[in-house]
Amino acid sequence: MLQAALRSGTAARRSVFEVFARRLPQGRRYGVVAGTGRFIEAVADFRFDPAELAFLAATGVVDDTTAGYLEGYRFTGDVWGYAEGDCYFPESPILRVEGTFAEAVILETLALSIFNHDCAIAAAASRMVHAAGDRPLIEMGSRRTHEDAAVAAARAAYLCGFATTSNLEAGRTFGVPTAGTAAHAFTLLHDDERTAFAAQLAAFGQDTTLLVDTYDVTAAVALAIELAPDLRAVRIDSGDLRLVAEDVRKQLDALGAPGTRIVVTGDLDEYAIAALAVAPVDGYGVGTSLVTGSGAPTASLVYKLVAREDASGVLAPVAKASPGKPSRGGRKHAYRRFTGEVASAEVVSAAEEHSAGAGDRPLQVPLIRAGEPVGREPLTAARDRHLRSLNELPAAARHLSKGDPALPTVLS
Amino acid sequence: MLQAALRSGTAARRSVFEVFARRLPQGRRYGVVAGTGRFIEAVADFRFDPAELAFLAATGVVDDTTAGYLEGYRFTGDVWGYAEGDCYFPESPILRVEGTFAEAVILETLALSIFNHDCAIAAAASRMVHAAGDRPLIEMGSRRTHEDAAVAAARAAYLCGFATTSNLEAGRTFGVPTAGTAAHAFTLLHDDERTAFAAQLAAFGQDTTLLVDTYDVTAAVALAIELAPDLRAVRIDSGDLRLVAEDVRKQLDALGAPGTRIVVTGDLDEYAIAALAVAPVDGYGVGTSLVTGSGAPTASLVYKLVAREDASGVLAPVAKASPGKPSRGGRKHAYRRFTGEVASAEVVSAAEEHSAGAGDRPLQVPLIRAGEPVGREPLTAARDRHLRSLNELPAAARHLSKGDPALPTVLS
Missing domain, CATH: 3.20.20.70 (Aldolase class I)
Structure with a gap:
């Protein structure tokens, strides 16, 4: 993809990718964002070393232009995401990666590997701790x-x-x-x-x-x-x-x-x-x-292109239409809506003009800005946040039995 | 365990650990040995570096004597195991680690992590390839x-x-x-x-x-x-x-x-x-x-002490009696028994005097001898072996439906 995009001139288009789960594992009532801290460090360290580049060149996996791009690779874009430890639901945009197509598409496997693994373990751990x-x-x-x-x-x-x-x-x-x-x-x-x-x-x-x-x-x-x-x-x-x-x-x-x-x-x-x-x-x-x-060894999170510059330089939403696996175009903003002290909905909006309702809690925080980590925090901060986030949910969230997600996701 | 054994003088007792599965994942008809090549390299490289030793000392996890032992750690014992790619069954001793208690017990997590992961993936992959x-x-x-x-x-x-x-x-x-x-x-x-x-x-x-x-x-x-x-x-x-x-x-x-x-x-x-x-x-x-x-993300392999020197210096079989999780003492030898061209039983013997029957295929090969890798082979050799091993099994082994292990394990 990178090689063809470099050749066609689309590699430099500003692009927005989002990580989300279409659904929770069967019967689970909430997901837990985990891996954010690991992801921030992994992106900061993400380089292609000489041995890796030599392998790619020797096997013909990439051409010289692409190898040259990878040799200088360094993520310079922005990443926003749910704060680590927060709970999530179907369609929650738990991570948003913005940059050129080239620099952002390269991070797909890294992002999904970290979050699919860590979120799967965290969801099980959270239920065990409550039990x-x-x-x-x-x-x-x-x-x-x-x-x-x-x-x-x-x-x-x-x-x-x-x-x-x-x-x-x-x-x-x-x-x-x-x-x-x-x-x-x-x-x-x-x-x-x-x-x-x-x-x-x-x-x-x-x-x-x-x-x-x-x-x-x-x-x-x-x-x-x-x-x-x-x-x-x-x-x-x-x-x-x-x-x-x-x-x-x-x-x-x-x-x-x-x-x-x-x-x-x-x-x-x-x-x-x-x-x-x-x-x-x-x-x-x-x-x-x-x-x-x-019973749910992966969180089934996906990494989808939701917007990119078009030929005229305008950032435009994009979505695929695959049966059963549609995606929703546009950069999303997410809020947790409350009724009194208890969360009542996950609000996900693709509108550019958006605003939190009274008492809505914005869910996305900056993690990387122009390639520089800005979201580092002690693991204990995420640990404390998880307990708060879980306690905000309706009581049904904490039932061990199989059920629907504890919050409805409202797409606006 | 290491620290207490170093202090009590038992750390140097010659010991034999074996890796085996008490049962296959539900309905699976065979397991596949995978990870052997990774394990050989991991043992050859297994050292405690200064940063790791400093952490263990600073946190008080180990005392000075134990830290000194770990600083000089290098596995000097012997490892035998099933050749990579071969099939296995309940109680098959797919790995045998012999050395001092100290040097062998240290490898438990390394061995089990590699084999539990790789064998789980391999078992699923083998069924997919056949399908x-x-x-x-x-x-x-x-x-x-x-x-x-x-x-x-x-x-x-x-x-x-x-x-x-x-x-x-x-x-x-x-x-x-x-x-x-x-x-x-x-x-x-x-x-x-x-x-x-x-x-x-x-x-x-x-x-x-x-x-x-x-x-x-x-x-x-x-x-x-x-x-x-x-x-x-x-x-x-x-x-x-x-x-x-x-x-x-x-x-x-x-x-x-x-x-x-x-x-x-x-x-x-x-x-x-x-x-x-x-x-x-x-x-x-x-x-x-x-x-x-x-559906079976881990192979449920365990690493058990089956024999060790006693106070008089004699290597003696040992076994625990935990309800539902007994172990069988003694160093095992394993053979695949054939009826004509088709495998008919997995024979596992703890007898010191043992011999293969006519046509029995010995299953264990040397992997590490006196700390030196002797079992390295190209991955393609293991790939070819798996196909041969699977084709030797009775036809029922290749059914996708849930069933019993394709071979009975005969403990003698």
Whole structure:
């Protein structure tokens, strides 16, 4: 596309691309914008290095003119988008990229990869956090997804309210608080469970979590408290977690360890977490279902050209007419409409003359201006924003059951 | 785990970890080993750099002794595994890592991330390739998954028989053949479809694929052949693909362009591909369902300690007893048993004294020996192997419907 546009002279036309989802994953009531911070940094760093250019030239993927363009590539346009952590709905323009066609079309895969992944994880994480109530969630899904996706997944989970992650690289890169855990391998490494527990306690003291289901849970809990009367926590990773947690709680209390907490893990998703609300559980570790988006591993966001300069230099809306996949032309503005304290509609307008109604909250903020990042913020700011945004939605948004989007999208 | 084991003196115990799946994703008849080549390189490069060590020290995640161990980390053990591209079944020991506990336990997340991701994509890709028969498949799912996962997904798809990928980085890094496509944005960029098609043809000649569903398919096909009587292909991305392809084929033939091919795209999965077998389609582009594993986005592989030196220095099998998640102790050997030309069982033995039966095919090959990669091979070798491995399985393996694993796993 770039090569043909450079040749035909259309590559320099001012263009507007938007990222949006035609629909939410089946039964989901809201989406969560995630990846914005990663996208800002990725665009700032987006270059074609000599090895990449050499590959493109050697394979004939691009001609010399195109290679020359890519060699000097640097995004110089503007990006607006929903603030990270905010909720979104069908047709919400969560990102808007403006620049020449050439510089903006090049960012399609980058933008969609980041947002499709991070939004998918965030949507699942948000539901899990709500299901868990006041109990903390540990993200521990790195093993079940691509090694680099794992780092982004840990970031998206924290954004939506997870307390910690086991992914240390997410701690280093994004400042996500980290937490460790001992696996069954540690117990099995030692000649018996007593030796294993003693080794862990010798290294970390009683402020640690002992895994108690390698052999016999009751025997392990008794041993744990014998060795560490003030043990911070035990972890249960198998069996009927509700029943086992009840038994372990009784046993801990009877042993005089009412302060020792119970953490459960093992193929938990938002439904299993909700079902454990009645159990004496103090925290959850979540892996597979989180990093795979709990049934919706991609957010199905698309990147569509909605306006571009025509031959006379006027920015004109454009849209395709493909059956079932139409697009709506024009640069969009978006507002969240409120009835009292509660959001009541997502208003998306393609009108150039537009204005927010009384109490409408404008949803788009500047992220990159003339190629320079202007939307950087601490991840904790996005984390706080997500909680506020979710709490603004009607109560039905927070139901785990399948349903329609919590807000209607009003296209004006 | 590492810190406590270093302190207790067990870190140096010779240990054996195995990677296997307790079960295949629901209804799947076989798994595909993918990621082996990536894992070999990742282990060879696995180091902790100063910035990572500084983070671990500053946050108190590790003590000085552990930081010192990590600073000098280099895997010096042995890795055996199924050859990449081979099929696998429940309990197949697709990877075996032997070394000290310390050096092997560190690799858990790396191994599982690579294999869980790549095997999930490969299993879906293999079914799609079989469903497509002789028609080529283009991998074009980069936009729907994490930006780095996308590169690995393109590799896994090619391994299983996809013809090409739109991911240029997969071409550069792994030698996967690449193919491009024009999006609706390219047509919309121009003042009309005629200008857009002419621009693409001016850049690439008639050996290109024109996207014909931006406005009206019939008008676009007529325009395409008017401008390029020998056009290589048209692409249809929306509508009832079977009906539209039939109409377009008739139109192309009537226009005297019987050699112009039809490529279809748009939320295809293995079932949609199979349903299009009767349609006049010459190739498929597949995105979302491929990179998300077509309903099974992770392979659910686990990394378990199965043997380790005991206090007396003897390598002893170990296993946990967790309800529903037991492990089987002992270093495993695996063979594929045949009845005539057709595979009939997956034989997995933990016996130290073991031998292949007549005609049994040993499944494990050396990948890393004393820390040195010995299992490198061209990706095409794995690609050829996958086709052979799949063709060895009973016919039921290649059914798309949900079913049991195509081979029983015999544990001896």
